[in-house]
Amino acid sequence: MSPAASLRALGAGSLAVVRNLGRFTVFSLGLLVAGGRPPWRGRRLLREIYDSGVLSLVIVCISGVAVGAVLGLQGHNTLVRFGAEENLGAVVGLALIRELGPVLTSLLVAGRAGSAMAAEIASMKVTEQLDGLRMMSVDPLDFVGAPKATAMILSMPLLATLFTLFGIFGGYLVGVVVLGGDAGSYLSTLQDAVRFSDDVAGGLIKGLVFGVLVALIAAYRGFTAQPSSAGVSAAATSTVVIASVATLVSDYFITALWGY
Amino acid sequence: MRESPRQELWVGAFVFVGLAAIAYLSIAIGGLRAGGPGGLEIVATFDEIGGLKNRARVVVGGVKVGQVKSVALAPDFRARVTLDVDRRLELPTDSSASILTSGVLGDQYIALEPGGGEEGGGNGPRFLAAGDEIQYTQGAVILERLIGKLIQNLGNGSSKNGGSDAGADGATSEEGSE
Numbered sequence: 442m443s444p445a446a447s448l449r450a451l452g453a454g455s456l457a458v459v460r461n462l463g464r465f466t467v468f469s470l471g472l473l474v475a476g477g478r479p480p481w482r483g484r485r486l487l488r489e490i491y492d493s494g495v496l497s498l499v500i501v502c503i504s505g506v507a508v509g510a511v512l513g514l515q516g517h518n519t520l521v522r523f524g525a526e527e528n529l530g531a532v533v534g535l536a537l538i539r540e541l542g543p544v545l546t547s548l549l550v551a552g553r554a555g556s557a558m559a560a561e562i563a564s565m566k567v568t569e570q571l572d573g574l575r576m577m578s579v580d581p582l583d584f585v586g587a588p589k590a591t592a593m594i595l596s597m598p599l600l601a602t603l604f605t606l607f608g609i610f611g612g613y614l615v616g617v618v619v620l621g622g623d624a625g626s627y628l629s630t631l632q633d634a635v636r637f638s639d640d641v642a643g644g645l646i647k648g649l650v651f652g653v654l655v656a657l658i659a660a661y662r663g664f665t666a667q668p669s670s671a672g673v674s675a676a677a678t679s680t681v682v683i684a685s686v687a688t689l690v691s692d693y694f695i696t697a698l699w700g701y
Numbered sequence: 702m703r704e705s706p707r708q709e710l711w712v713g714a715f716v717f718v719g720l721a722a723i724a725y726l727s728i729a730i731g732g733l734r735a736g737g738p739g740g741l742e743i744v745a746t747f748d749e750i751g752g753l754k755n756r757a758r759v760v761v762g763g764v765k766v767g768q769v770k771s772v773a774l775a776p777d778f779r780a781r782v783t784l785d786v787d788r789r790l791e792l793p794t795d796s797s798a799s800i801l802t803s804g805v806l807g808d809q810y811i812a813l814e815p816g817g818g819e820e821g822g823g824n825g826p827r828f829l830a831a832g833d834e835i836q837y838t839q840g841a842v843i844l845e846r847l848i849g850k851l852i853q854n855l856g857n858g859s860s861k862n863g864g865s866d867a868g869a870d871g872a873t874s875e876e877g878s879e
Contacts, residue, residue, distance in 0.1 A: 602719060640731065
């Protein structure tokens with residue numbers, strides 16, 4: 442490849458990235474406007490909360506207990522070296538509330554509900570249902586996109602909190618029931634270490650931001666999918682990949698900005 | 702497009718359990734209180750506060766009665782700490798405040814020692830009211846300085862005979878001037 446051609450390729454790549462980001466921003470604003478004005482479509486919202494919230498409950502709870510149990514085991518084995526194993530509750534609780542609860546829930550929901558949301562919207566595009574809605578002068582963004590996105594944004598903090606509580610329970614199971622730690626000190630170090638404004642509120646804000654990110658990325662990938670069966674699977678796959686990376690990268694910035 | 706009642710039930714249960722989880726995490730574990738006891742703000746000025754932070758505990762006899770609201774530098778370069786304690790607390794005006802550490806490496810907190818309450822006598826106020834300043838304070842003990850003094854004293858003691866006495870006297874007089 443000649444130098445000129447590689448420069449051109451670089452330029453085209455950069456332009457494509459900027460164009461994609463711009464389209465995503467315009468799309469997100471359109472979706473937020475569509476979701477933020479009446480009609481509210483409560484029935485559609487209910488159904489979507491069932492799809493993205495209730496159906497994610499089982500994996501979120503099981504994963505929560507498993508992650509908490511591992512944290513309990515690892516934390517105990519490490520803390521024992523310093524003779525500080527009574528602080529296990531604080532270790533497990535802070536790790537879950539501040540980081541692991543929101544982040545892992547977001548990854549799980551992106552894989553479970555985000556991919557389903559993108560695939561559903563993309564397949565509605567393939568089967569020309571979105572065009573059908575437009576023919577009836579119903580805005581697909583308002584009728585399909587907004588309830589789905591709102592449902593995911595509302596579900597994410599709830600799911601993240603449940604993940605955290607189940608994780609604390611999992612840590613209790615291992616640290617207290619299995620390894621024979623002290624139940625009282627597990628709970629009291631937890632309560633001593635956790636503060637609402639620093640830890641709990643920060644975790645809830647992370648859950649909310651991740652919900653917005655995953656919902657917008659899934660909707661964007663669904664609505665801009667290629668109208669083919671390959672496009673449907675590509676939309677689902679890229680939703681999981683992009684939403685997961687966005688979760689992990691934004692997590693750092695939220696943590697830094699929240700001022701821990 | 703009507704949803705089945707079962708689906709509505711599930712969504713209702715999910716939202717209820719989720720909100721209950723947030724409430725539990727905030728109140729039982731996070732210690733969030735609407736308003737809370739608090740309400741009585743008193744001020745204490747210390748020479749040295751060490752690692753005292755906002756929202757550190759304020760205790761009387763080991764029982765938590767409030768928290769540190771703010772820490773600021775006074776014009777005379779001492780640390781001015783505002784405490785937010787339970788407004789039902791009736792602390793005598795000659796109470797004292799000291800900064801202690803829980804455990805060897807634990808958090809620092811403020812312990813209030815209620816005074817005898819005789820200073821007010823018949824005329825003055827007997828209890829600390831909002832905005833009052835605690836007269837008797839004892840700042841934080843900085844471990845590094847303590848060790849530094851110890852090493853200095855030991856060094857003096859070994860270098861000349863009878864020096865350990867003088868060194869100890871010096872340390873106490875220094876302590877007294879602080």
